[in-house]
Amino acid sequence: MSGEHHGTDATLAAQVRHVEALLEERGLVDPAELDRALEAFLARASPANGSRVVARAWLDAGFRARLLADGNTALVELGLSMGGGLQEQRLKVVENTADAHNVIVCTLCSCYPIALLGPSPTWYKSEAYRSRVVREPRAVLAEFGFDLDPAVAITVWDASAETRYLVLPRRPAGTHGLDERSLAALVTRNGLIGVAAV
């Protein structure tokens, strides 16, 4: 199964390069235009996007339900998307509750929701995180300074080339009355990965 995942990644990358080459060869696409599109995508990719999504979900139950049901469609409501390359990645948002916590990883490489979180931190790509968070998630969270209640179950989601995950943290107590912008400011990149409470 793991080999399959890697194979899929490599196959997809090869297919994308092949299509790019064909388009360029036929003069259908300007390589400089492709570079500009990629640069523009990276310039927009930031954890501020993920934080906005979470703040909106905390304030708007309808949006939250749509986000959990179909992440890609709900993102459009905020002017966001998972696009940036030739194919849009599927977004699955996983919600933390009083008794269930979620963490994301890519066990085989470094798949990550870049559009919503910006470039991934070095530790996310490390062999230590990728292998250990699956086997001993609670110990890994503790090393991030996050001591999760032992009664709370942890689910670790393994991202792939096609599917990316985003954690919807629990809204902190005492934040009643805060507006969307103030709520978004409480959300951290690590909270969106699941290695922090928020």
Ligand code: FE
């Ligand atoms: Fe990966």
